[in-house]
Amino acid sequence: MLSDNALVEVKNLRTYFHLAEGIVRAVDGVDLVIKPGRTLGVVGESGCGKSITALSLMQLVPSPGQIEEGEIIYYKTVQETELTATADVINITKLQSNSREMRAIRGNQISMVFQEPMTAMLPVRTVGSQIMEAIILHQGVEKEEARERAIEILARVNLPNPDRIVDTYPFQLSGGMRQRAVIAMALSCNPNLLIADEPTTALDVTTEAQILDLMRNLQRDFNMAIMYITHNLGVIAEMADEVAVMYMGKVVEQTDVRSIFLTPLHPYTRALLRSIPQLDDVMARAGKKKRLETIRGMVPDPYSVLRGCSFHPRCPQYMPGVCDKVAPEVIEVEPGHTVRCHLYAPRTSEIQEAAESTKDTTS
Ligand SMILES: Nc1ncnc2c1ncn2[C@@H]1O[C@H](COP(=O)(O)OP(=O)(O)OP(=O)(O)O)[C@@H](O)[C@H]1O
Ligand code: SF4
Numbered sequence: 001m002l003s004d005n006a007l008v009e010v011k012n013l014r015t016y017f018h019l020a021e022g023i024v025r026a027v028d029g030v031d032l033v034i035k036p037g038r039t040l041g042v043v044g045e046s047g048c049g050k051s052i053t054a055l056s057l058m059q060l061v062p063s064p065g066q067i068e069e070g071e072i073i074y075y076k077t078v079q080e081t082e083l084t085a086t087a088d089v090i091n092i093t094k095l096q097s098n099s100r101e102m103r104a105i106r107g108n109q110i111s112m113v114f115q116e117p118m119t120a121m122l123p124v125r126t127v128g129s130q131i132m133e134a135i136i137l138h139q140g141v142e143k144e145e146a147r148e149r150a151i152e153i154l155a156r157v158n159l160p161n162p163d164r165i166v167d168t169y170p171f172q173l174s175g176g177m178r179q180r181a182v183i184a185m186a187l188s189c190n191p192n193l194l195i196a197d198e199p200t201t202a203l204d205v206t207t208e209a210q211i212l213d214l215m216r217n218l219q220r221d222f223n224m225a226i227m228y229i230t231h232n233l234g235v236i237a238e239m240a241d242e243v244a245v246m247y248m249g250k251v252v253e254q255t256d257v258r259s260i261f262l263t264p265l266h267p268y269t270r271a272l273l274r275s276i277p278q279l280d281d282v283m284a285r286a287g288k289k290k291r292l293e294t295i296r297g298m299v300p301d302p303y304s305v306l307r308g309c310s311f312h313p314r315c316p317q318y319m320p321g322v323c324d325k326v327a328p329e330v331i332e333v334e335p336g337h338t339v340r341c342h343l344y345a346p347r348t349s350e351i352q353e354a355a356e357s358t359k360d361t362t363s
């Protein structure tokens with residue numbers, strides 16, 4: 001475990017889709033720690049399992065997907081007196097998606113903002129009625145009071161004329177305004193954890209910057225944790241305190257945001273960093289007509305199960321006979337900095353022995 005101060009701890013989570021074509025191991029042994037009041041950025045290429053990890057935390061994995069193994073531990077704070085509080089330990093993987101306990105957690109203590117705001121809001125109902133529904137469900141207040149609170153929260157996400165917007169339909173708002181309304185809906189019950197799954201991908205850069213600003217301010221005021229999912233390392237640099245880098249259903253590196261940019265360890269993290277444009281580089285490249293570096297090769301198809309390290313067909317530091325034979329374990333290189341790569345194994349000889357023994361049994 002990376003920290004004894006955790007709000008949510010994910011241990012060896014496996015979420016699979018059993019399809020006629022084969023098994024998609026969307027999440028394949030993920031370990032994560034989300035700390036109270038902090039932002040964990042989750043980054044990785046399309047299809048690496050970011051959204052399915054988030055949906056597993058909410059017990060909202062779409063059928064035919066299911067959590068096969070692992071634990072999602074939620075440390076729910078229970079206020080005992082005004083001064084003392086303890087944590088109630090809840091294993092989310094043990095709860096049924098539709099159980100009363102899970103519904104009390106979802107939308108109330110853990111809520112989610114999706115990439116496309118239109119999927120989060122029903123087009124045929126007003127913005128206000130959808131926010132009020134969550135408030136009435138979780139806080140048990142009367143309609144009048146729920147409406148007052150909905151207007152307050154719409155003002156809190158900086159929507160102009162909130163007492164008018166409360167009665168508008170989602171399609172009457174611009175993309176940026178709609179995403180603010182969706183954030184308002186997610187915040188209406190003051191959650192301990194907000195999961196934001198690429199919430200700004202559909203927006204222009206100016207609106208994106210405003211939404212990121214808004215989320216940072218709300219986090220400070222509400223003291224909530226954020227799990228921020230993106231493929232954009234620039235957004236990670238702005239938003240995250242800790243970062244988890246995912247590749248093919250696994251977290252391959254996790255540490256604080258400074259270390260990810262200054263001392264990245266995993267060859268995949270390094271390749272991701274080399275593939276983002278820097279302004280100086282852009283100017284230099286424009287003159288010299290040089291191209292930005294890309295990560296060689298493609299993400300393998302989702303049904304394939306690679307022996308050894310799943311990054312080995314694309315890795316510039318691939319060690320034949322080792323990386324294609326033995327799957328790397330998580331190694332804590334420095335306190336709080338973990339990596340899944342044989343380059344950092346304390347005893348490479350042991351891995352070589354393991355590789356030799358797999359060769360013996362398979363040849
Ligand atoms: N409903 C589904 N049925 C079958 N496979 C699915 C389903 N949803 C996701 N998957 C598969 O699970 C894997 C992980 O998908 P996921 O949506 O978590 O990726 P992601 O990292 O969020 O990608 P993106 O950046 O494109 O959103 C992918 O291979 C995807 O094809
Ligand atoms: S284990 Fe081997 S193939 Fe995988 S990232 Fe490390 S060096 Fe590359």
Ligand SMILES: [Mg+2]
Nearest residue numbers: 050051052197
């Ligand atoms: Mg996704």
